[in-house]
Structures are given as C-alpha cells and as structure tokens.
Amino acid sequence: MNRYSFWVPSTLLFVALASHFQTNGEADIASSIAKVDTLPARFGFGRPATGAEITRLDIDVRPDGKGLPPGQGQVAIGRQIFATKCVACHGTVGGPNGSLVTTTNPDRKRPEKTIGNYWPYATTVFDYIRRAMPFSQPGSLTNDEVYHLTAYLLQANGIIDEKTLINAQTLPRVVMPAQKLFVPDDRKGGPEIK
Amino acid sequence: MKKIRIQLEQLTNRISRRTMLGGAATAAVALVQTASGKTIQQGVSLNELLPEDPTKQIGTLAGEVGTRSAFEKVVKKPSDISSRSPLQDFYGIITPSDLHFERHHAGVPAIDPAKHELLIHGLVDKPLVFTVADLKRFPSVSRIAFLECSGNFRGGKETLSPQEICGLTSQSEWTGVKLSTLFREVGVKPNASWFLAEGSDTAIMTRSVPVKKGWDDAIVAYAQNGEALRPEQGYPVRLFLSGWEGNTSVKWLRRLELSDQPFMTREETSKYTEPIKDGKYRQFSFDIDARSIITYPTYPKTVEKGWIEIRGLAWSGRGKVVRVEVSTDAGKSWQLATLQDPILDKAHTAFRYVWNWNGTETEIMSRVTDETGYVQPTFAQLAKARGTDNGGYHFNPITAWQLKPDGRVLHRPDNLR
Incomplete structure (x- = not known):
C-alpha cells in the first residue's frame, strides 16, 4: 500500500490535465494510475445453502458410488420396465437413439459404441438414466426403477448375470470392459500432432 | 379493390417462417383489408414494398429494436440436435x-x-x-x-x-x-x-x-x-x-x-x-487444437478468373494465432496471409490473401500456426497420429477447396479410410 502513496497526487494531476486539454491519452492515464487492490476476501453476496436444498439438487453419482441412493435393482424387472418405458425410442436391443446393446456384426469395420463395449463406469448408467431418461419424461423414474434398468442393461450387455442384484454396494464394484481402453488427454500443443 | 395497409415494421420484423421458406418471391407479410373489411395476412413481394426511389418516400421511423434487412437471408442450418x-x-x-x-x-x-x-x-x-x-x-x-x-x-x-x-x-x-x-x-x-x-x-x-x-x-x-x-x-x-x-x-x-x-x-x-x-x-480432451478454414471463395459460390481476395477464420484453444498460410496450388507452396487485428487469445482471427487466379483448375487451402508452435495438420497427418477410426471429435484438418475452370468452387473431400 505504501509504495503507491507517492503516485496518487501526480496521477490526479495528470488526469486533471488530460481532461483539461481534451487529449486522447487514455492508455497513458491507465498506466500511470496506481492500481490499488480493493477486493475484499469475501463480498458476502448470496445466501447459505440449506442441507435440504443441496440434497434436492445433488443427484450425481461418482464411480466410487458416492451419491447412490438406497434401493435395489433386478434384471428381470428392469427388462419389463425397458419394454414399457424405453422401447419406443431404443428398440428392443439398441435402436436409433444411442445403441445400448450392440446389434451389429462384430466384423463390421466400425462397431457401435455401446454400454458393453464403450462405457467405462457402471455408475454412469445409473446417473444418466436418473438424470435424463426417459427422454420425454426425465426424472419420472423412481430410484428402484433406475436400479432395475441399470441391472437389465448391464445384463443385456453381458456384464452381469441374470441373478445379480444392483444396489449402492454392488454397482460401484462392477468393472466395465471398456475402462482399460480410456487414457487421459496427452496433447500439449507444440509441433507434435497427436 | 383491396386496400393494402402495410405495417412498416413487418417489412423486416415479422416475416413468417412460411414466408422465409417461400424464397425470393415473397418478401414480407402485410395485413390486407378485404372489401368486406376483414383483415387477412397476405404475402407481398419485396418489389411491391420498395419505392422506386428511396429518396422520394419517407422511410421507416425509429423503432425499439433494430432489424436485419429483408434482403439478407443469413440463417443457421439446424438439425435435431x-x-x-x-x-x-x-x-x-x-x-x-x-x-x-x-x-x-x-x-x-x-x-x-x-x-x-x-x-x-x-x-x-x-x-x-x-x-x-x-x-x-x-x-x-x-x-x-x-x-x-x-x-x-x-x-x-x-x-x-x-x-x-x-x-x-x-x-x-x-x-x-x-x-x-x-x-x-x-x-x-x-x-x-x-x-x-x-x-x-x-x-x-x-x-x-x-x-x-x-x-x-x-x-x-x-x-x-x-x-x-x-x-x-x-x-x-x-x-x-x-x-x-x-x-x-x-x-x-x-x-x-x-x-x-x-x-x-x-x-x-x-x-x-x-x-x-x-x-x-x-478422455478429458479439453483444449481445442488450432484450426483455420477459408470462408471465401467456397461452395456454393462461384468465382471468375482474376483477382480474388481469399478470406477466412483461424483460431486456437491454446492461445493466439501467430500465422496463417494459404496455398493456391493444392499445397505445393504456401504464402503468408494477412492477419486482421485484433488478434486475441483463444479467439477467431480473420485472415485474407489477395490472389490473381488464372482460371485453371486448382485447389486452395489454409493452415494456421498458434503460439505454441502447433501447425494445423492435414487429414492424413491426423489419421496417421490417431488411426483411421476417427470419431470426429477434435478433428481439425486443413480444409481444401477445388476451383473448377467454369468457376465452380467445391469442397475437396478426404477419404476416411
């Protein structure tokens, strides 16, 4: 703060002269005015979030299972829910709006990217269904329904068997085949093309 | 006789979607009063609205919101997503x-x-x-x-x-x-x-x-x-x-x-x-690699032999654009384009290059270099670095345009595989 005090009077003088002579010296003025940081540590704007409103909005689920709600899913029930609430867009196995289970010939040069061969974390299936599906009625499924659907889709992709129950403990432990395929971005600019 | 009461703001402000899709024939929708006094909407051609001499007829009065000229048909190209x-x-x-x-x-x-x-x-x-x-x-x-x-x-x-x-x-x-x-x-x-x-x-x-x-x-x-x-x-x-x-x-x-x-x-x-x-x-490929594209002359425009100002945009997610080069001989040689100020960090930067086309078939293209020294790659360089299973994300190849002797300008596709 002290090192700026010398500059203040001369700065004021310069501003006064500049305005008097109608000069176009904006840049010079700006560079000669000592900048004093007036920012407070905190402004005090906003209000404290209540626990209830955080709980209402905090619907995300992490790969370690943090965020998964109580409830449990069974493959057979999930299959029934899929047939009533998902099949219109996704078809019975796959469909036009994002392949969920691969239906194409594996010999094809460019295989479809599905939950079974491309989704690296099983928790993402739960998180995405709960947040965004069904497309026309997002948020309409109960947590149990989301668990059932997650179980069915994992089974349909050959990742779990018909009997496996899916819940907050078992879902994070499901290892997806694609997890080992993903690597972090290593592009850094410069001459190398990556 | 129909009495046409044109609301001036409708000239440009309230052109219905149907009118826009109708093309050049209809320029605006005017309220038309029929003999029975009923007011209906009717398409009016631009020529009907235009005075023969704009210096002889009072123009539109000041309004609350500006409008785009009815002559300009610049639109986005939508898909479902x-x-x-x-x-x-x-x-x-x-x-x-x-x-x-x-x-x-x-x-x-x-x-x-x-x-x-x-x-x-x-x-x-x-x-x-x-x-x-x-x-x-x-x-x-x-x-x-x-x-x-x-x-x-x-x-x-x-x-x-x-x-x-x-x-x-x-x-x-x-x-x-x-x-x-x-x-x-x-x-x-x-x-x-x-x-x-x-x-x-x-x-x-x-x-x-x-x-x-x-x-x-x-x-x-x-x-x-x-x-x-x-x-x-x-x-x-x-x-x-x-x-x-x-x-x-x-x-x-x-x-x-x-x-x-x-x-x-x-x-x-x-x-x-x-x-x-x-x-x-x-995964987590955040930075946008440097890219440029010629925006004129490009498909579906046509050109004539003679002087052409090649224009385009260049940008990098890693900093400023430092150089844009243009080739007018299908990539055999490159010349420096002029960069238009301001050249801002992580910002579209305009470039131009004035060229005298002799009318023979050729390809024109641009490539940008950013301040990290990254040079916009060719499609082949990207395929070599990443393999041929290109999903389209972060795909920033040099884009080439073919100039045909008859003046047509066409994109030059690269083969995916």
Missing part, C-alpha cells in the same frame, strides 16, 4: 448472437431469471446459493473468445459449405463473474481437484472440470455481445471455459459441486471421447 453458424456469410470476427451455433442435448429450456439460482457446494467451507442478481453484483469481466463444439467436423463430399463442414464454432464477447471470485466466496478447499458443472435443461447436462481451469480463467457468464445471454446460449447463466471444447461450457448453469475426483458423467465417457491408436480412447 444442433444448428450451425453460417461462417461463409460473416464479416469480421464477432458472430451475431442470433447466428451463434446451437448444440443442446434436450432442447432449449425456458427459465425465469428471477427464479434461477446457482448452488455451489461440495468441498467448500461455505455452500452458497446465488441468484442471477447476486452474480451481477460481483466484479465483472468480459472477453472476446470463440466457442467451438469438439464434434465440429463434417466431410466426405464435394457439396459442403464452411457452415456444413465446421459451423459449430462462433465468437462472442462474454461477460460475467470470474469463477475464481465465486470460488473465494465459498472457500474452495485445498483438496478439491475437480468440479461438476450442471445445467438446468431436461438433460440436466453435467461435465467434470479440473478446479485449475476454474481458478485460471473460467467465467460464469450472464451476457453475450452486450446483452443478456440468448436462451440458446444458456440464459440466464452459463459457464464459459475459453479455448475448451464447447460441451464443458455448461449452459443454464444451476449447480457446481467441488470434488476430489471426476464424476465420469455420460458426456465425458461415452461421448466427447475420441479414438487414438491401438484401440485406446482419449
């Missing part, structure tokens, strides 16, 4: 807000700004809720920067315009509060390494972002080109991460959660990831 900016029709570097590209995952939500709030919680000392009015009280910042969807590539055929090839990039002046200001306000804990950004659309779109970007230059933006954000760009509040793939700049922002790990949402795992070699897929 996105709408592409008409790059070939732009002048300068700012994208008119209503022509900024759109990409959303479940439509554009209608949000009342008086009811919208942003919650910041997780690994913070003090979880807080901010209204839009709260956000506007904080010190504001503005920056001019591009925003590009990382899935911004189309190819494969000759009849493609710049809009169709890479119209998912646009540029605005974005104004808002620095995210670092909000981070200080809530007291982000030292062990927070990522944050989740969540939108208020029906996709409740989420992305994980490293906390470092939040401290560096992230903005919680509420304005675009001098006015409130357009709904398509996130009204009333969006995240803006300059230089990063557009999907991370989450629109209709309602929540930020600080965490010690990424959340692995759908949009950062099964989408927005791209194949590289050996069956591997790259």
Whole structure:
C-alpha cells in the first residue's frame, strides 16, 4: 500500500490535465494510475445453502458410488420396465437413439459404441438414466426403477448375470470392459500432432 | 379493390417462417383489408414494398429494436440436435448472437431469471446459493473468445459449405463473474481437484472440470455481445471455459459441486471421447487444437478468373494465432496471409490473401500456426497420429477447396479410410 502513496497526487494531476486539454491519452492515464487492490476476501453476496436444498439438487453419482441412493435393482424387472418405458425410442436391443446393446456384426469395420463395449463406469448408467431418461419424461423414474434398468442393461450387455442384484454396494464394484481402453488427454500443443 | 395497409415494421420484423421458406418471391407479410373489411395476412413481394426511389418516400421511423434487412437471408442450418453458424456469410470476427451455433442435448429450456439460482457446494467451507442478481453484483469481466463444439467436423463430399463442414464454432464477447471470485466466496478447499458443472435443461447436462481451469480463467457468464445471454446460449447463466471444447461450457448453469475426483458423467465417457491408436480412447480432451478454414471463395459460390481476395477464420484453444498460410496450388507452396487485428487469445482471427487466379483448375487451402508452435495438420497427418477410426471429435484438418475452370468452387473431400 505504501509504495503507491507517492503516485496518487501526480496521477490526479495528470488526469486533471488530460481532461483539461481534451487529449486522447487514455492508455497513458491507465498506466500511470496506481492500481490499488480493493477486493475484499469475501463480498458476502448470496445466501447459505440449506442441507435440504443441496440434497434436492445433488443427484450425481461418482464411480466410487458416492451419491447412490438406497434401493435395489433386478434384471428381470428392469427388462419389463425397458419394454414399457424405453422401447419406443431404443428398440428392443439398441435402436436409433444411442445403441445400448450392440446389434451389429462384430466384423463390421466400425462397431457401435455401446454400454458393453464403450462405457467405462457402471455408475454412469445409473446417473444418466436418473438424470435424463426417459427422454420425454426425465426424472419420472423412481430410484428402484433406475436400479432395475441399470441391472437389465448391464445384463443385456453381458456384464452381469441374470441373478445379480444392483444396489449402492454392488454397482460401484462392477468393472466395465471398456475402462482399460480410456487414457487421459496427452496433447500439449507444440509441433507434435497427436 | 383491396386496400393494402402495410405495417412498416413487418417489412423486416415479422416475416413468417412460411414466408422465409417461400424464397425470393415473397418478401414480407402485410395485413390486407378485404372489401368486406376483414383483415387477412397476405404475402407481398419485396418489389411491391420498395419505392422506386428511396429518396422520394419517407422511410421507416425509429423503432425499439433494430432489424436485419429483408434482403439478407443469413440463417443457421439446424438439425435435431444442433444448428450451425453460417461462417461463409460473416464479416469480421464477432458472430451475431442470433447466428451463434446451437448444440443442446434436450432442447432449449425456458427459465425465469428471477427464479434461477446457482448452488455451489461440495468441498467448500461455505455452500452458497446465488441468484442471477447476486452474480451481477460481483466484479465483472468480459472477453472476446470463440466457442467451438469438439464434434465440429463434417466431410466426405464435394457439396459442403464452411457452415456444413465446421459451423459449430462462433465468437462472442462474454461477460460475467470470474469463477475464481465465486470460488473465494465459498472457500474452495485445498483438496478439491475437480468440479461438476450442471445445467438446468431436461438433460440436466453435467461435465467434470479440473478446479485449475476454474481458478485460471473460467467465467460464469450472464451476457453475450452486450446483452443478456440468448436462451440458446444458456440464459440466464452459463459457464464459459475459453479455448475448451464447447460441451464443458455448461449452459443454464444451476449447480457446481467441488470434488476430489471426476464424476465420469455420460458426456465425458461415452461421448466427447475420441479414438487414438491401438484401440485406446482419449478422455478429458479439453483444449481445442488450432484450426483455420477459408470462408471465401467456397461452395456454393462461384468465382471468375482474376483477382480474388481469399478470406477466412483461424483460431486456437491454446492461445493466439501467430500465422496463417494459404496455398493456391493444392499445397505445393504456401504464402503468408494477412492477419486482421485484433488478434486475441483463444479467439477467431480473420485472415485474407489477395490472389490473381488464372482460371485453371486448382485447389486452395489454409493452415494456421498458434503460439505454441502447433501447425494445423492435414487429414492424413491426423489419421496417421490417431488411426483411421476417427470419431470426429477434435478433428481439425486443413480444409481444401477445388476451383473448377467454369468457376465452380467445391469442397475437396478426404477419404476416411
């Protein structure tokens, strides 16, 4: 703060002269005015979030299972829910709006990217269904329904068997085949093309 | 006789969608009073509205909102999930807000700004809720920067315009509060390494972002080109991460959660990831690599032999554009293009190169170099580096245009495999 005090009077003088002579010296003025940081540590704007409103909005689920709600899913029930609430867009196995289970010939040069061969974390299936599906009625499924659907889709992709129950403990432990395929971005600019 | 009562504002302001689609024959919809006194809408041709001499007839009076000339038919090109900016029709570097590209995952939500709030919680000392009015009280910042969807590539055929090839990039002046200001306000804990950004659309779109970007230059933006954000760009509040793939700049922002790990949402795992070699897929590819494209002359325009000013845009998510080169002989030799000021960090930069075409068939193309020394690659270089299973994300090859002796300009497709 002290090192700026010398500059203040001369700065004021310069501003006064500049305005008097109608000069176009904006840049010079700006560079000669000592900048004093007036920012407070905190402004005090906003209000404290209540626990209830955080709980209402905090619907995300992490790969370690943090965020998964109580409830449990069974493959057979999930299959029934899929047939009533998902099949219109996704078809019975796959469909036009994002392949969920691969239906194409594996010999094809460019295989479809599905939950079974491309989704690296099983928790993402739960998180995405709960947040965004069904497309026309997002948020309409109960947590149990989301668990059932997650179980069915994992089974349909050959990742779990018909009997496996899916819940907050078992879902994070499901290892997806694609997890080992993903690597972090290593592009850094410069001459190398990556 | 029908008495035509033309409301002047309708000349440009209220052209119906049907009229627009009707093409050149109909320029405006006027209210027409029939003999029975009933008022109906009727299409009126531009010629009927135009005075023979504009200096002899009083013009439109001052209005509340300006309009685009009825002669200008500049439009985005929509699909079900996105709408592409008409790059070939732009002048300068700012994208008119209503022509900024759109990409959303479940439509554009209608949000009342008086009811919208942003919650910041997780690994913070003090979880807080901010209204839009709260956000506007904080010190504001503005920056001019591009925003590009990382899935911004189309190819494969000759009849493609710049809009169709890479119209998912646009540029605005974005104004808002620095995210670092909000981070200080809530007291982000030292062990927070990522944050989740969540939108208020029906996709409740989420992305994980490293906390470092939040401290560096992230903005919680509420304005675009001098006015409130357009709904398509996130009204009333969006995240803006300059230089990063557009999907991370989450629109209709309602929540930020600080965490010690990424959340692995759908949009950062099964989408927005791209194949590289050996069956591997790259994840969290945030930076937009440098890219340029000639926007004139391009398909579907035609040209004449003689002097042509080749024009285009260049940008990099890693900093400033330092050089754009143009080739008029299919890449055999390159000449420096002139860069138009301002040359801004992580911003579309205009370039031009004046050339005398002798009328023989050739190909023209541009390549940009950014301040990291990265030179925009050819399609073949990208395929060599990443393999041939190119998903389209972060695909920024040199774009070539064929000039035919009859004056036609066609895109030159590269073969995917």
